[in-house]
Structures are given as structure tokens and as C-alpha cells.
């Protein structure tokens with residue numbers, strides 16, 4: 001581990017870096033700089049220890065500073081830093097794909113590599129269109145997303161996504177023909193549910209209405225996150241996802257699960273599709289695939305979709321899509337080392353073991369000032385705060401800042417404080433995380 005290294009100095013100039021999804025002016029006036037990391041912790045540039053309550057950004061599932069991953073990447077860079085995967089290949093790419101196929105739900109065993117969650121989503125949408133077209137259904141061009149959904153920032157993902165701030169500046173640039181299901185957050189019926197809320201499976205029936213409105217024969221796919229993360233941890237009511245699956249089946253519409261945050265052990269199985277026992281046709285992933293060490297994403301496709309596209313002359317390219325860095329050798333090395341760690345340490349199922357204690361810990365915040373809901377599943381937790389009048393998000397942002405000052409990193413989105421700690425978390429970390437968050441909530445008017 002690299003815990004002994006001296007902290008990096010702060011940079012003199014913060015102007016040039018245009019930071020993503022950040023209040024740049026506010027940040028640069030009062031920066032929060034992370035300089036190194038090991039295990040469950042970061043250290044700031046000025047040497048303070050910070051407990052990581054969000055796995056970086058929902059990606060460092062096996063904890064920080066994993067030497068096995070660093071060594072595998074270094075070895076690969078020395079052996080062969082890059083090889084194309086257009087009309088060429090390299091062994092690690094096939095090995096990672098096979099390893100992933102073995103982890104996937106039944107028949108989702110064809111894997112297309114990308115470099116991010118956003119690219120995975122756009123890839124899955126394109127595969128869905130191409131599949132229908134190859135079957136003579138080129139009129140199936142519509143997608144159904146969901147309100148409050150987050151599917152990255154590409155034009156496709158933005159269009160099927162349902163977070164207003166991500167969309168409102170770009171109204172003329174949305175994919176045509178996209179509609180949205182209602183979201184499943186209902187604090188009135190479901191506040192303080194432990195695990196999946198009991199109320200709301202019927203919200204899936206809105207899909208039948210959208211299908212009736214647009215005609216099933218025009219719809220290519222429905223895309224949802226099994227658990228919405230970015231919009232503030234929104235859980236599927238019991239039975240909801242199964243109902244979506246049944247409706248899609250009835251109308252020959254593909255179902256895409258965006259598992260960019262739920263994949264790789266976050267919910268107690270390798271994928272939420274397995275935890276909820278509902279198998280989609282396409283599954284988008286990224287983040288935990290390499291433990292956040294290098295950018296990489298993967299789209300898992302049902303065999304029937306791959307087979308459906310293997311048409312035409314044998315020398316013809318079947319899908320005109322791909323990235324220079326699809327299955328980058330160093331990313332493949334990172335993925336293999338990550339999958340080895342997950343297997344050796346049982347991390348893909350550890351969240352299921354920890355979930356009861358985690359649930360109790362997170363729900364102990366019920367009753368703290370301004371807390372209007374607490375939500376949890378696997379190793380995901382969220383606390384929703386009552387917004388300050390006329391200032392949405394301000395209270396939760398202050399809580400986030402207080403936590404950071406007190407040595408704990410959580411994630412704020414709107415009026416929700418979300419947590420998704422590394423899957424190596426121990427009870428003492430849980431306690432510290434929840435106590436610090438509780439203290440910050442109590443100290444925030």
C-alpha cells in the first residue's frame with residue numbers, strides 16, 4: 001500500500017481544469033484535494049485522512065491501493081501498451097470477455113467493450129436498434145427511459161435519462177422518439193422502507209400505456225437502472241422490475257438494465273439482475289469492472305442479439321461501432337486483476353452478508369433533524385433531507401461539506417446524501433461513517 005508516501009503538494013493554480021459536474025467557482029475558492037488512497041481511506045493534499053463512503057464515485061469496490069491491479073497494469077504496459085481490436089485482437093480481451101460472461105446472468109454472454117458508463121449506454125442503445133433492424137424491424141426506433149434516470153452524458157444516454165438539470169440546456173439535441181416512465185420514488189407511501197419498498201409495483205404498468213400511445217412496433221428498448229444511483233438512490237418496488245420484464249416480453253421490446261453502479265457486487269450479487277432475479281436483454285456496466293483503476297466499460301448482450309446480428313457475408317463488419325480503446329490491454333489487465341480480487345475475497349457477495357448491519361446503521365439516522373427518508377439496499381444507503389425553502393440541495397451540500405471536514409466522504413445529490421462504501425468495509429468503518437454523517441446532519445440547520 002502507498003499509505004507511507006508524503007502528501008502531494010497543492011497545485012498553485014486551479015484555473016485551467018474545467019471540472020466536471022462541479023460548482024467550479026465554489027470549489028476553486030475552497031478546494032478539496034485528494035492526494036493518495038489506501039484501503040478504505042483517502043488522504044487529502046494537506047495530509048488529512050478521509051474515510052471513503054462512496055468508493056470514489058461508486059467504482060472502487062475492492063478498496064484503494066490494490067497492488068495486484070497496479071502490478072498487472074504495469075506488466076501489461078511493459079509487454080504491450082496498446083493493440084487495436086478493430087480487425088485485430090489480443091488475448092487479454094478475449095479472456096476478460098469470457099470471465100465476464102461466466103459471471104453474467106444466463107445467456108448474457110456476449111461482451112462489447114467501451115471506456116465508460118456513458119459509452120456503454122450509447123453502445124447498448126445502438127445495439128438494440130441494429131438488432132431490430134437486422135430482424136426486419138427497422139421501424140423500432142423509439143426508446144423508453146425513466147424520470148430521474150441517469151445513463152451518462154452522451155446524447156443517447158442524456159436523452160433516455162431523466163434528470164432535469166442534465167437535459168434542460170440541450171432540448172434540441174435529444175434523440176427523437178424517446179419517452180419516459182414515471183420514477184418510483186414515493187416518500188408518501190414508502191418513507192423509511194427497509195430494502196425494497198413494498199408499494200409501487202403497479203408503476204411499471206405505465207409502460208403499457210406508453211406502448212399503447214406509441215405502438216409497440218415502434219419501440220426498440222426500455223432502459224432503466226435497477227436501482228437509480230445518481231438521482232439519489234431510488235429503489236424498485238417489490239415486483240416492479242419483473243413486471244417491466246413481462247411487459248417487454250409481451251411486446252418484443254428489449255429490456256436494458258443500466259448496471260453501471262449496481263454491477264460488480266454492490267447489491268450482494270455480481271449484478272442486480274441476479275439479486276432481483278430479472279434478466280434483461282442487455283446490461284451496461286463500467287466503474288467496478290476495473291475497481292476504478294483505469295477507464296473501462298462493458299455491455300453484456302444476450303446471445304440472441306449477437307446471433308441476430310451475425311448476418312451477411314462473412315467478411316462484412318456486422319456492427320459499425322467501436323472505440324479505439326475498446327478492450328485496451330492495460331484496462332483488460334486491470335479488469336482481470338480486479339476480477340481475481342473479487343473472487344479471492346468473496347467481494348461480489350459480501351454486500352449481502354453486510355446488508356443487515358448496514359441497513360440497521362443507515363436507518364439509525366431516522367429521527368435526526370430534517371431527515372424525511374432513509375433508503376438502503378446491498379451496500380447502498382441514502383438519507384433524504386427536507387429542502388430549505390427556496391434552496392433545493394443547499395442543506396445536503398452543507399452536510400456533505402461538514403462530513404468532509406470531519407474526515408468522511410459522502411456524495412450529495414439534490415437533497416439526498418448517498419453512500420456506497422467499498423465492499424471491504426468493516427463494522428468500525430460503518431460506525432464512523434454513520435456517526436459522522438449523523439453528527440453533520442444534527443449540526444446543520
Ligand SMILES: Cc1ncc(COP(=O)(O)O)c(C=O)c1O
Nearest residue numbers: 116117118150151152258260261
Ligand atoms: C447508471 C449509470 N449509467 C451511466 C453512468 C455514466 O458513467 P460514466 O460516468 O462512466 O460515463 C453512470 C455514472 O454514474 C451511472 O450511474
